[in-house]
Amino acid sequence: MAKGTKERILEAALDMFSQYGFAGTNIRELAGSLGMGKSSMYRHFESKEEIWNALLDELIAYYEARFGSPEHLPPVPDSPEELVTMTMRMVNLTARDEKIVKTRKLLSIEQFRDDRARALATKHFLTGLTEMFARLFAGMMDKGLLRRDDPAMLAFAYTAPISALIHLCDREPKKTEDAMARVEAFSRHFIKIYGGKSNEQ
Amino acid sequence: MAKGTKERILEAALDMFSQYGFAGTNIRELAGSLGMGKSSMYRHFESKEEIWNALLDELIAYYEARFGSPEHLPPVPDSPEELVTMTMRMVNLTARDEKIVKTRKLLSIEQFRDDRARALATKHFLTGLTEMFARLFAGMMDKGLLRRDDPAMLAFAYTAPISALIHLCDREPKKTEDAMARVEAFSRHFIKIYGGKSNEQ
DNA sequence: TATTATAGCGAACGAACGGTCGCATGTCAA
DNA sequence: TTGACATGCGACCGTTCGTTCGCTATAATA
Numbered sequence: 001m002a003k004g005t006k007e008r009i010l011e012a013a014l015d016m017f018s019q020y021g022f023a024g025t026n027i028r029e030l031a032g033s034l035g036m037g038k039s040s041m042y043r044h045f046e047s048k049e050e051i052w053n054a055l056l057d058e059l060i061a062y063y064e065a066r067f068g069s070p071e072h073l074p075p076v077p078d079s080p081e082e083l084v085t086m087t088m089r090m091v092n093l094t095a096r097d098e099k100i101v102k103t104r105k106l107l108s109i110e111q112f113r114d115d116r117a118r119a120l121a122t123k124h125f126l127t128g129l130t131e132m133f134a135r136l137f138a139g140m141m142d143k144g145l146l147r148r149d150d151p152a153m154l155a156f157a158y159t160a161p162i163s164a165l166i167h168l169c170d171r172e173p174k175k176t177e178d179a180m181a182r183v184e185a186f187s188r189h190f191i192k193i194y195g196g197k198s199n200e201q
Numbered sequence: 202m203a204k205g206t207k208e209r210i211l212e213a214a215l216d217m218f219s220q221y222g223f224a225g226t227n228i229r230e231l232a233g234s235l236g237m238g239k240s241s242m243y244r245h246f247e248s249k250e251e252i253w254n255a256l257l258d259e260l261i262a263y264y265e266a267r268f269g270s271p272e273h274l275p276p277v278p279d280s281p282e283e284l285v286t287m288t289m290r291m292v293n294l295t296a297r298d299e300k301i302v303k304t305r306k307l308l309s310i311e312q313f314r315d316d317r318a319r320a321l322a323t324k325h326f327l328t329g330l331t332e333m334f335a336r337l338f339a340g341m342m343d344k345g346l347l348r349r350d351d352p353a354m355l356a357f358a359y360t361a362p363i364s365a366l367i368h369l370c371d372r373e374p375k376k377t378e379d380a381m382a383r384v385e386a387f388s389r390h391f392i393k394i395y396g397g398k399s400n401e402q
Numbered sequence: 403t404a405t406t407a408t409a410g411c412g413a414a415c416g417a418a419c420g421g422t423c424g425c426a427t428g429t430c431a432a
Numbered sequence: 433t434t435g436a437c438a439t440g441c442g443a444c445c446g447t448t449c450g451t452t453c454g455c456t457a458t459a460a461t462a
Contacts, residue, residue: 005439019313024224026419039422040440048420108309111372112220118372126365153390156383160362164327171312171319182357189354193394206409228450238411240452245409249450 006044006054008034013055018102021109022052056116059103063120067128076139080191083140087187088180091162095169095176104170125167129159147194154194161186207245207255209235214256219303222310223253257317260304264321268329277340281392284341288388289381292363296370296377305371326368330360348395355395362387 012033016025027048031038045051066072074090077083094100104124111121133155140146146154165179165186213234217226228249229239246252267273275291278284295301308322334356341347347355366380366387 021222021224021310021314023222024314027421028419037441038420039442042421043439046421105313108312109222111309112306113222113225121372122369126369150390153387156362156387157358157390160365161357164361164364168323168327171322186354186357189351189358227448229448239450240412241410243451247451 009041009044009051010055010058013051014059014099014102014106017052017055018106018109022048022113052114056114056120059106060116060120062099062103063123063128067132070135073132073135076136076143077145078143080145080195083136083145083191084184084187087162088184091166091183092180095166095180101170104167108167108170125163126160129163130155133159145196147196149194158187158190210242210245210252211256211259214252215260215300215303215307218253218256219307219310223249223314253315257315257321260307261317261321263300263304264324264329268333271336274333274336277337277344278346279344281346281396284337284346284392285385285388288363289385292367292384293381296367296381302371305368309368309371326364327361330364331356334360346397348397350395359388359391 009030012030013025016030016033025048027041028038030051031041041051045054074086077086107117107121107124110117112118130152134151137146137154137158138151141148141151162183165183169176169179210231213231214226217231217234220226228242231252232239232242242252246255275287278287305325308318308325311318312322313319331353335352338347338355338359339352342349342352363384366384370377370380
């Protein structure tokens with residue numbers, strides 16, 4: 001029981017930090033949300049700052065474990081349609097998984113204040129997806145499913161609009177379904193433009 | 202002299218809110234940064250919250266005045282190269298103009314806490330640029346400079362990656378020059394893909 | 403000159419903050 | 433049974449927060 005207390009605190013911290021930011025969060029409420037007295041907190045962490053640092057450690061490790069290594073690459077699609085379905089599966093996951101949503105919110109709020117948050121934000125918001133799709137697209141080019149071009153440029157052109165829609169979901173959750181439809185429409189548009197040998201000059 | 206005090210306070214408020222957020226900003230420092238006693242502030246605003254609301258009023262009005270109406274549309278480019286130079290001019294302005302940079306930072310930080318910030322963020326980050334380029338692209342299609350397609354979709358595909366790079370500049374200013382080069386490269390790539398009648402099927 | 407409004411100031415207020423302390427409880431090994 | 437350790441608690445500490453107050457100086461009005 002006592003084993004998981006630190007983890008439960010970090011979970012609650014992610015919850016509050018991602019809503020109110022670090023400065024807008026106070027220890028009493030954080031502890032209260034766990035049914036815990038304020039002071040008991042300090043058995044597990046020396047300070048509010050240490051909670052923040054431990055949370056960021058955890059989020060960085062989580063990102064690395066989940067998206068960091070090439071072995072987590074999904075298989076290269078065998079058809080344009082498969083790219084669409086794979087994209088939708090991935091976007092649905094990343095836009096509805098609570099922990100990932102909260103992580104993005106937290107990074108949006110704190111990216112200008114903390115250097116590690118800044119670096120993680122760039123990974124989450126830009127380089128992570130791009131690098132992953134650059135590999136996929138290179139594979140798809142080899143299979144003749146995508147017009148030969150710079151895979152990094154295509155991946156950037158593909159993932160940045162999708163990222164923008166994911167941010168929209170974070171900001172205005174009521175628009176999630178609409179945003180998902182737009183992701184799918186964009187994915188199909190992308191294939192129409194870049195797809196197949198037939199479009200090659 | 203006394204006339205401009207409110208404006209000077211709002212300027213300083215934008216400065217601090219965009220660095221530390223609303224919760225992370227305190228009135229003493231805000232006043233101090235203007236060489237002013239803490240209490241003198243309250244001659245001009247009833248509360249910290251009122252400063253926030255007045256600032257947001259001002260930012261919304263500023264956006265509307267500057268980007269809101271169709272009459273601020275730049276002229277439809279007469280050549281692909283002109284699209285590139287126009288894009289670069291616009292991106293350079295928006296990525297280096299201090300007030301606009303601070304506004305985006307503030308919106309990134311506060312978009313989840315305040316509904317008006319939320320709405321303005323969606324305009325700044327997504328719909329504003331997209332709608333503007335949708336008109337431009339429609340014009341360019343009429344001139345035969347762009348492949349006939351849904352202008353809104355093309356505008357989204359064009360502006361979202363550029364927005365992502367602007368966000369990168371906000372987050373990591375040292376990468377500004379690199380990001381600008383990437384904007385230009387992307388713009389040229391876009392023209393190569395979508396440009397001219399020659400590429401039409 | 404007397405009056406009024408405006409804008410500044412330092413001191414001080416109560417509330418809320420992050421953090422500490424001493425005490426109580428439960429567990430487990432010796 | 434004892435002692436050691438981990439964990440939880442409420443009371444409390446000093447600081448900082450947003451805000452208020454009473455005073456002064458200035459400048460315009462009558």
